[in-house]
Amino acid sequence: MAEKTIAIIEDDKDILELIALHAQKAGFKAKKFENAESFLRYLSTDIPDLLILDLMLPDIDGLEICKKLRSDPATSKLPIIILTAKIDEVDKIVGLELGADDYVTKPFSPRELMARVKAVLRRTSGEEQKAEIIKVGDMLTIDVNRMEVYVENEKVDLTLTEFKILKCLAEKLGWVFSREQILNSVWGSSKFIFDRTIDVHIKKLRDKLGKAGKLIKSVRGLGYKIESE
CATH class of the missing domain: 3.40.50.2300 (Response regulator)
Structure with missing residues (x-):
């Protein structure tokens, strides 16, 4: 190597x-x-x-x-x-x-x-190595290799953090991720980031995704998940 x-x-x-x-x-x-x-x-x-x-x-x-x-x-x-x-x-x-x-x-x-x-x-x-295209229903497309996101074929500009959060949720449709699991996926060993930071990013992510933002579901007391409708 x-x-x-x-x-x-x-x-x-x-x-x-x-x-x-x-x-x-x-x-x-x-x-x-x-x-x-x-x-x-x-x-x-x-x-x-x-x-x-x-x-x-x-x-x-x-x-x-x-x-x-x-x-x-x-x-x-x-x-x-x-x-x-x-x-x-x-x-x-x-x-x-x-x-x-x-x-x-x-x-x-x-x-x-x-x-x-x-x-x-x-x-x-x-x-x-895991580069791929992730589709959530007919509305949302995530190009992992190019780090690009499309809602009904229209490109959406996300920050790197927003992209990582979306990718984390979309890789396992329907799975509920706790805030801690999302923190570990996106920031790894950076333990200084607080749970509330995830809530802020999720709100911004939903806003940027427009009509596709509704695909991100809040699960009271647990965290977040994404699923196609």
């Missing part, structure tokens, strides 16, 4: 070297960047298998980098782990909303960070 490349954007040289060292010990090739611009230049010649991204960079805000990567088809599926000293829940939710796959706060354990890297790589590669 080819050696996977982990790109690291971190302006603190000591932390950058520490992460790179542990990445190499874990069997990865490490590409080190002290600012966003140097990383963006690197993308013109190569794309890593995963990015560890500091939010507070000297040139470009990390959240802007995350947003830029997700909007570019060439990097839209690049796994991203945010590593930052920002610990506010709002910052974490914004980072995940913009498409980050995980969020690690400083100070951190390098071993735990590498475990998260491996978990994200397993999760994202698994999604690629």
Whole structure:
């Protein structure tokens, strides 16, 4: 199996070297960047298998980098782990909303960070292998590979989080998913996300799906399910 490349954007040289060292010990090739611009230049010649991204960079805000990567088809599926000293829940939710796959706060354990890297790589590669079209009745179509959603052949723009929630529910039609199960499916080990966050996302998802929003059912005291009518 080819050696996977982990790109690291971190302006603190000591932390950058520490992460790179542990990445190499874990069997990865490490590409080190002290600012966003140097990383963006690197993308013109190569794309890593995963990015560890500091939010507070000297040139470009990390959240802007995350947003830029997700909007570019060439990097839209690049796994991203945010590593930052920002610990506010709002910052974490914004980072995940913009498409980050995980969020690690400083100070951190390098071993735990590498475990998260491996978990994200397993999760994202698994999604690629299971690429398929999911249909919910005649109204809703989910293209897992392209990460696109259509309601009666009209494309609906969803955030990455909304897409993951919809995919989670649609993969097992009629199954009732608790909020905790949805949290684990979408955010994995990021336990700082609260149950109420799911309710907010479900409401936004229903609104965006329009008439197909009614396919998402609330099950009092249990959670949510999706079924064709």
